[in-house]
Amino acid sequence: MKATIKDVARAAGVSPSTVSRALHDSPRISEKVRERVKQAAKELDFHPNQMAKSLVSRKTRIVGIVFPGDVSKSLGNPFYPSLLQGLGRAAGERRYHLLLVTGGGEVSAEEASRQAVDSGYVSGLVLLAAEDVPTRDPGVPVVVIGHPRDEAGWHYVDNDNVAAGRAATRHLLAHGHRRILLLGYDRRYIFTVDRRLGYEQALGEEGIPVRREWIATSRPIRDPEAGEELAAVFRAGDRPTAAVCMDDALAIGLTGLLKGMGLEVPGDVSIVSFNNTDAGKYHIPALTSYEIDPYRLGMIAMHLMADVLKGVADAPRSIEVPFTLIERDSVAGAPASE
Amino acid sequence: MKATIKDVARAAGVSPSTVSRALHDSPRISEKVRERVKQAAKELDFHPNQMAKSLVSRKTRIVGIVFPGDVSKSLGNPFYPSLLQGLGRAAGERRYHLLLVTGGGEVSAEEASRQAVDSGYVSGLVLLAAEDVPTRDPGVPVVVIGHPRDEAGWHYVDNDNVAAGRAATRHLLAHGHRRILLLGYDRRYIFTVDRRLGYEQALGEEGIPVRREWIATSRPIRDPEAGEELAAVFRAGDRPTAAVCMDDALAIGLTGLLKGMGLEVPGDVSIVSFNNTDAGKYHIPALTSYEIDPYRLGMIAMHLMADVLKGVADAPRSIEVPFTLIERDSVAGAPASE
């Protein structure tokens, strides 16, 4: 049987309320008693029952982490594990616990969130929102990682993805490339639409027209048929000499596809991508990639959540996490033939 | 303000205890009242406060999912996301919630579990135990996925990995291969030691001696230096003509390494691996791989946990989940030169 506050009270020869105060370091309690109580608590291995605390305070030390769509799909992307790690780390520091909220099967992520909130278990929700953000009021504070399409209301932490898309494109431009393809665009994922925006901005700034057929989704990498279409693009006379890929996995896929048709990276085609994964690091050629720091994104999101739950008055509405270019071997100057 | 049982009672014109009984479909309550109460509950969008329930029942609807070591490392393996999906699915069916218990940073997974249990939030623990299982009594029921080194006490669900290792090896043997390498052995992970055992059994049954230098860890795939050592093995005159890889990622890495030295899969080297991932499916050549069904593993583990928590008397001590061979293009007959 686990020790309760009464057991500690008895052991320390005081009343339960005194124990409570002592353990909370209330100012109005004598040093002696405080020590005696703490000692007793330690000896009995006393841990306050969170259920009871929650019942009184109407708060819990649990935050729900909401995965969009299938967990297994999202977690396949190395981005999410690091994010989780960051969330977990910060949660530990703030003494919060993480409740996994996943849809999948019949239930939507939104429905699952509702259940988590209704149960009373979670005091807040962190939305891993690559996709869209729900419209109904969840009833608890929300921090979204990524950003809502309308920036209304919610707290969120994100990279500046239009800046990132622009930076990646400019990096290639700086190496003399003018025919640059974008791989991995998907209008369902707002970070890809943001990066596309940045890509178009960068091209526009150089007076280079955007070619729609050079904005590809990720399908060509998974689906041989679509892959053939993309291959055709690279077989054309004025083929792209460089590509911006939405993540390392795509970049690796593209490298393979190109190699299959006799094109080398970076000799024939330069590639810059995002996420700076181990796979990209060990790939040959090692990928030049943007570190967007999901670990930090997670840490910050959780700290923000903790602050919001604590009622910190000046908790920021949104926080931007910087990205960094990690230069490796997948980018070279544009072919002289230009 | 969320509706409480009292609100429902008032709305239905009965006492709180009657509401409780009505909502629990107690037999001793009139049909009329039951309906009236349920109606009122629905109208008020009443959801019983789990904290209060837990306080009296000394149980919660939360199960902790304990990740070994770094979450980000483990989740990198596609095995875990599917597992989580399965756990989540079954949890939903049994109306349980999943608490993410992760070590990382300063705290060990065991320490994190202790905190989760001490807080009183979790009623049970599912251990994702590729590695070792703790020794101290956690204080709540435990189901481990994978199996403890000593099968003492715990409930667990797992594949029969020695059978799997044996099957994979026999599959290659059946194609005429006699020089078979094992890639991805790591004594810290019990499933790899089990599969190695099966591999050795299969070879032994054919009177083929085990060659220690043909049992490789996963390092060669990540680390160029170690990769060179492995390459040397394949450059030798009596090089392996086939390999069993602990997972698809390793198989893909090996394919690349071989291609780099002019060896084709499956023309020169046949490969069978485990996990049947998308990456392996879309790889060229498409990988012959064992589906070990992590999704099902997760489902079953969670159902087992729910049964244990429910006090089901004949909850099995251990459950074995079958694996299936998915034949694709990475295995061919052994070269005729044999």
Next chain:
DNA sequence: TTGTATGCGTTATCAG
């Protein structure tokens, strides 16, 4: 500075 009484939302026991 410390103790007593009360309530958080729910269920179980006991009356009626």
Next chain:
DNA sequence: CTGATAACGCATACAA
């Protein structure tokens, strides 16, 4: 069949 009451473990307003 239904209602009142106590108790789960803790925090807090109020007394002392």
